[in-house]
Amino acid sequence: MSKHEELRGTIVAAHGRHYLADVDGAFMQCVTRGKKTNVAVGDIVHLKRTSADQAVIERIAERSTLLYRSDQYKSKLLAANITRLFIVIATEPSFTDDLVSRALVACEAAGIEAHLILNKIDVTEGLERARRRAALYTGMGYPLHEVSATADPQGAVATLSPLLAGQSSILIGQSGMGKSSLVNLLIPDADIAVREISEALDTGKHTTTFTRLYKLPDSQGGGSVIDSPGFQEFGLYHLSEGMLERAFVDFKPYLGGCKYYNCRHLAEPQCAILQAVADGQISPLRHELYAQLLHESAQTLY
Numbered sequence: 001m002s003k004h005e006e007l008r009g010t011i012v013a014a015h016g017r018h019y020l021a022d023v024d025g026a027f028m029q030c031v032t033r034g035k036k037t038n039v040a041v042g043d044i045v046h047l048k049r050t051s052a053d054q055a056v057i058e059r060i061a062e063r064s065t066l067l068y069r070s071d072q073y074k075s076k077l078l079a080a081n082i083t084r085l086f087i088v089i090a091t092e093p094s095f096t097d098d099l100v101s102r103a104l105v106a107c108e109a110a111g112i113e114a115h116l117i118l119n120k121i122d123v124t125e126g127l128e129r130a131r132r133r134a135a136l137y138t139g140m141g142y143p144l145h146e147v148s149a150t151a152d153p154q155g156a157v158a159t160l161s162p163l164l165a166g167q168s169s170i171l172i173g174q175s176g177m178g179k180s181s182l183v184n185l186l187i188p189d190a191d192i193a194v195r196e197i198s199e200a201l202d203t204g205k206h207t208t209t210f211t212r213l214y215k216l217p218d219s220q221g222g223g224s225v226i227d228s229p230g231f232q233e234f235g236l237y238h239l240s241e242g243m244l245e246r247a248f249v250d251f252k253p254y255l256g257g258c259k260y261y262n263c264r265h266l267a268e269p270q271c272a273i274l275q276a277v278a279d280g281q282i283s284p285l286r287h288e289l290y291a292q293l294l295h296e297s298a299q300t301l302y
């Protein structure tokens with residue numbers, strides 16, 4: 001085996017400019033050339049070995065999908081090549097529609113299938129309200145899966161495992177929704193894997209602050225799951241105006257129906273979107289978010 005052989009791996013964790021790749025089941029610490037930070041967890045990379053367990057990322061294979069977050073100043077790659085995104089919400093604490101909708105919009109823009117998981121259905125006091133709120137999304141066609149990670153772990157696995165099998169998934173959720181509890185149920189030895197990744201990545205104590213990828217065993221149908229640290233914000237400054245209106249699935253039936261072909265659906269006369277909001281066909285919450293995202297997309301400084 002030559003010291004400089006070309007290797008192919010999957011990025012399983014990212015922490016700043018340090019990456020960890022899984023190459024045939026072994027971890028290798030990777031760096032990019034120069035100051036590039038254009039690598040995402042889930043990327044398939046071509047590597048040049050520099051030592052037994054270290055390599056330089058030479059090339060990123062073409063991605064099927066790419067999920068971003070961005071603020072005014074820069075965009076951050078969240079995950080590459082994922083096919084499904086699961087947003088974990090719960091009966092309590094209360095989830096925010098803003099984060100859910102932003103994740104859904106990001107999925108539509110990236111061509112990723114989105115699902116909702118309603119966790120903690122054992123908390124019966126909050127259940128009806130959570131279902132009522134989730135109906136906004138199921139009404140648009142997004143699947144909702146009800147589970148209880150702690151009261152019915154077996155049921156949760158039975159519901160969710162088939163949805164993960166053979167897919168490249170990412171789980172996201174606000175803090176406290178029970179995402180970690182679900183990951184521990186769905187990924188055998190997740191805690192051990194995180195420790196190994198953390199050690200190999202050499203991040204010290206920051207064990208939960210990096211995004212990581214777990215491979216699912218072949219006995220579960222294969223596939224992979226990316227767990228990204230609980231986040232409260234999902235900036236979408238990178239989405240252009242044209243992308244935005246098409247990323248709202250509830251707007252789709254009305255697009256093209258406005259009087260002006262370049263209608264921005266904010267205050268224009270005879271706007272089909274505004275009419276649908278007035279008629280109760282589109283939720284005002286969704287239209288408000290659309291207006292907010294339009295505003296954000298005009299603010300980018302990069």
Ligand SMILES: Nc1nc2c(ncn2[C@@H]2O[C@H](COP(=O)(O)OP(=O)(O)OP(=O)(O)O)[C@@H](O)[C@H]2O)c(=O)[nH]1
Pocket residue numbers: 119120121122123147148149150151173174175176177178179180181182229230
């Ligand atoms: N009643 C109930 N509690 C749950 C359930 N799932 C998780 N919890 C509890 O909810 C709390 C948060 O769960 P975590 O799994 O730590 O949540 P998380 O979303 O990963 O939150 P962060 O770690 O802050 O990102 C814990 O006290 C869990 O025991 C559930 O199905 N029912």
Ligand SMILES: [Zn+2]
Pocket residue numbers: 258263264265266268270271272273274
């Ligand atoms: Zn319009």
